[in-house]
Structures are given as structure tokens and as C-alpha cells.
Amino acid sequence: MQNKPIALKILDIAAIFLLAITTYIALVVAPTEATMGAVQRVFYIHVASAWLGMLGFIAAIIPSVVYLRAQDLKWDRVEVAAIEISSVFFFLAIVLGSIWARPAWNAWWKWEARLTTAVITELLYVAYFMLRAGIDDAERRARFGAVYALVAAASVPITFMSIRWVDRTLHPVVFGVSRATSEIDMAMTFDMVKALLFALFTFTVIFIDLFWNRIRLGDLQEKVEQLKLKAML
């Protein structure tokens, strides 16, 4: 049995520690938002989870391309790790967004550009796992997975663009110039920005930690498979 690398152990502890600090900052340190009140505190974790969701889906493009070029299953494990983590955090972001939306919009859900895109993106990656589940051969599973991940990556920006054209956004636009078009204006104070940046940093560390662990798990699974084959022979 391969021992866990010491750097990964340190990263594990750092991630847990940072998450505890972020929770504390979001719940206690950050100022209460004037119009939305305490429920706004979910925003730090919500944005950070959505960020991880996007990060992994974008990061998965690279191993997909490399896998198709090099045909090395190692890259397939990297790709799966990225998409797996992302789909979990994206789901979290959607759920947390709903929790926030209930008091802010007076509805769990609104058919609005970002929310719709988020759901379609999540469905794309659910389809990705269903495709993989239907294939037994490891090589083919990896190949088709990479192809579908790239097709999905090509379609998500168009989805976002087209849905955005249909209806104006209700979602608070936190960054960028279009703040005035949003119905709910979220005026962020400097402390809130600091809290958000810290949450983003924390979740990025969590992503790296999970990513590393997941790739390591994939490698170990592969090793177990090979040992099993050897034992059968």
C-alpha cells in the first residue's frame, strides 16, 4: 500500500482549517447585508461553490484534449476527477442559491439566464456520467468521455449567451458593469469583498486538495484492477 504523500496530508489539514475560518468569517465576521439580512451570508459559500463548479469544468478540457492525443488512461483519471468534483460543487451552488432565493425572490426557483444555464450545465455532466456508466471497455469509456466533455464545453458558452438574450437577468450581478440592469442591487462593502475573496481562496485550496486525492484514488483503483487480474492468472 502506497502511503499518502506528506504534502497531501498537509494540504488536507490546511483545507479543513481554511474551511472552518471561512465559515466563521461568513457567519460572524462579515457585516450583515442591509436589505437581505442574514440570509445573504450564504452568498460567500454559494459563489465559491459555483466558482469551483466552473473551474473543474473548464479544467477538464485540458485532460480531455491530452487524452485524445496521447491515449494514456492517466489523463482520463484527471478528467474524471475534475468533472466529478465540479458536478458536486455545482449542485451545491444550485441548492445554496435556491436557499438564498426563497427569501430574496420569494421563490425557490426562477427561470432566469444564470439559473437555467447552471441546470443545463449540471445535466450535461450528469449525462457525461451516464455515458461512462454504459461502457465497459476502459479505453472506449475514456475516449467517449473525453469527446463528450469537449462537445459539452463547446455548447455551454452558446447556451449561456442564448438564454441571456431571452430574458434580462434577475440574478444579482456582483462583478462587472451590468449591475444597474439587475433588479436586486447588492451593494457590497469592502469587508464583504474581503470575505468573498477569502472564501474563493479557501475553495480553490479545497479543489486542489480534492483533485489530488481523487486522482490518487483513481490511480489506486487502477492498481487494484491490475493486481486482481494478476491474481486471476
Place this chain on the structure above:
Amino acid sequence: MTIKSSSADDRPQTADRESNRLSSIVHGQPSSNFLKAISAVVWKDLQAEFRSRELFSAMLVFSLLVILIFNFALDLDIKTRQSVTAGVLWVTFAFAGTLGLNRSMAIEKDRGCLDGLLLAPVDRSAIYFGKAISNLAFMLIVEAIVLPVYSALYNTNLFQPGLLLVILLGSIGYVAVGTLLAAMTVQTRTRDILLPILLFPVVIPLLLAAVQASNGVLTAAEASQIMRWINMLIAYDIILISTAYMLFDYVVEE
């Protein structure tokens, strides 16, 4: 002066071209070979379909049934009809399209035809374009029958050049993605149920743009409003066709 000289040069030029064509047939010029391979695949599919009429009749009857169900589900009176016609049409085309795509690839897989095709000494993308074009042909034929039937049943004129253009662009994009994904799903265990699950989230922007554009045409909206959705359709077609073109090799490789 220039016109005269060019017409004087015409004969040797055509002779040259003729000999070029001959040599390309004999020695195999890449571009003409590519086109020949595509047309061979298309021709094979059309001929097989012309003999069995399996796919076409299934798609057609299915689309008519979908329209029938919509009739009861939405109670298509004159007022509703105006706002939902585009949506009903595109849902019908999308469902019927999945049926056709699944079947057209399953035929290739079942009797090992795909392996035969892959053994042919042509570029793999020629097979992709061939299959895509024949799928497009089936879809367009079905649409060409559904449109007049819908027009007659609901007393609306759907034969407007704008709408036909939108339907053409929408079908091209749908088939471009669908052919690639169907080539993957037929090689999986859960092949029949998997295609719509993989395909629909990818074609949502296409369907959305197509519905918006069709609605614009049917309600005689401003040209600029319609044009931006048509541009979106064209952009989608170009992006997804090139993506599929690059990736098809990896889907059929053994």
C-alpha cells in the same frame, strides 16, 4: 479585349480541366475522393431507406402522433396556436430526429456495416459527413411533410421563406451534433435511452434560437429581432460542425 482573349483560351482550358478530372479519377485527387466518399455514403443510406422505408415511416408517423398529443395536451385553439406553434414544431422535430438518428446508426452497428465502412480507404470524416447528410435528408423530408399537414390541420400558413430557412439551419445543427453522439451511443450498453439524454442538453441553445426565430417569423416580428437568432443558429452550426468534425475520428476508432 480581356474577354476576347479569355474566350479564345477557353478550349485548351476546358481540355486541361477534362484531363485533370480524368487523372483525378485514376490517381485519386484527395478533394474529389473525399466528396465521392461522402456521396457514396449518402447514396447508400438513401437507397437502403428507399427500399425499406423503415426509418422514414417511423419518423413521420411519430411526428404526426406528437402533434396529435400536443393538440389534446395544449388545447390548440386559435389563440394558443399563435404563441405555441413554433414550440410544438420544434419539439416534434427534435423527438422525431432522435428516433431517426438512433435508427440510422443502429443499422450500421447491427450488421457490422460500420466496420465495413471504416475499412474503406477514405478519410473518417467523410463517413461522418455522409451519415450527417443522409440524416439531414431524412429529417428534411419528414419536415417537408409535417409542415403542410400542420398548416392544413390548424389553418395557418407555415410556408414562409424565413421559417424554411430557420428549419434548415436548425436541422443542420441538430443533425451535426446528433450524428456524432449517436455514433457514440450505439456503442454503449444503454444505447436506445442514452441518445436523448446526451443530445438534448447540448442542443438546447439551438432549439431555443430556432424557436425564437420561428416565433419571430410567424408573428412577423422585426427583421433585426429575427436576424440575431438566425445568426445564433449559424454560429451554433459552425461551432458544432467543426467540433464534431474534429472528434468523429475518436468515436469510431477501434
